[in-house]
Amino acid sequence: MASEQYLDDLTVGLRFGSRRLVMDSSAIKRFAAEFDPQPFHLDEQAAQGTLFRGLAASGWHTAALTMRLLVESEFRPAGGIVGAGLEELQWPRPTRSGDELYVETEVLEVRPSKSRPAQGIVKVRVTTFNQMQEVLQMYVGNLVVQRRPS
């Protein structure tokens, strides 16, 4: 499935993988300096005495990199990946320097829109793993996807 997927092409249970992307400490600190300047995201020493017991990426950094991997994956809904919102988002463990991120997307639900016949909503579970297959992040989101033009 290399080309764009219309709502009509997506069925419950379909799964899409991603490439792998390695997180490093300089990226963790750079993102944190701009968006989440807290000690446990900025400095190894300062992070030791915190809940994280060592440098940890901002959860929003994990979320942003997950989006990058999703956009580059084989999941290519027609009209782009446009999120209407999330039903839940979990960060079971922090992303660390050296973690190799991998994203798996599973289609949970496909609903044509009643009010807008040209589109519909696709519910997906997007899970971000590290190289140990540990879950770093999981969310369930609703995407707006175009229907195949008739």
Next chain:
Amino acid sequence: MASEQYLDDLTVGLRFGSRRLVMDSSAIKRFAAEFDPQPFHLDEQAAQGTLFRGLAASGWHTAALTMRLLVESEFRPAGGIVGAGLEELQWPRPTRSGDELYVETEVLEVRPSKSRPAQGIVKVRVTTFNQMQEVLQMYVGNLVVQRRPS
């Protein structure tokens, strides 16, 4: 309330504001190039023919800037702002160039932990507005907050 807040200092209904931060098109494109490289986040012309009908910030960019405003706000839970997860996240309208972001945090629930007596969970609603008081983003999140040392 300028100093750190322990779990014991936080009560349901407390609200905290933030400073204001203006989004501009170069920031929108720079974030998108790194984390969400889709046409509607990268280029004004390309964005015209999409669902967004013009350049729009990635929802993850709005989320990341919201975190920045939250970290700089008067909401300063002891131990830092550490999210265990979100129960929902909505983006009712896209953030546009020129939007002036403002974040309001409201405490919804305060729960001491049974298994870990030194901490607890604070549920907050974090709403991001623009200068028209329109909601750009809203989430309900659970934060890990330290109790006052006895």
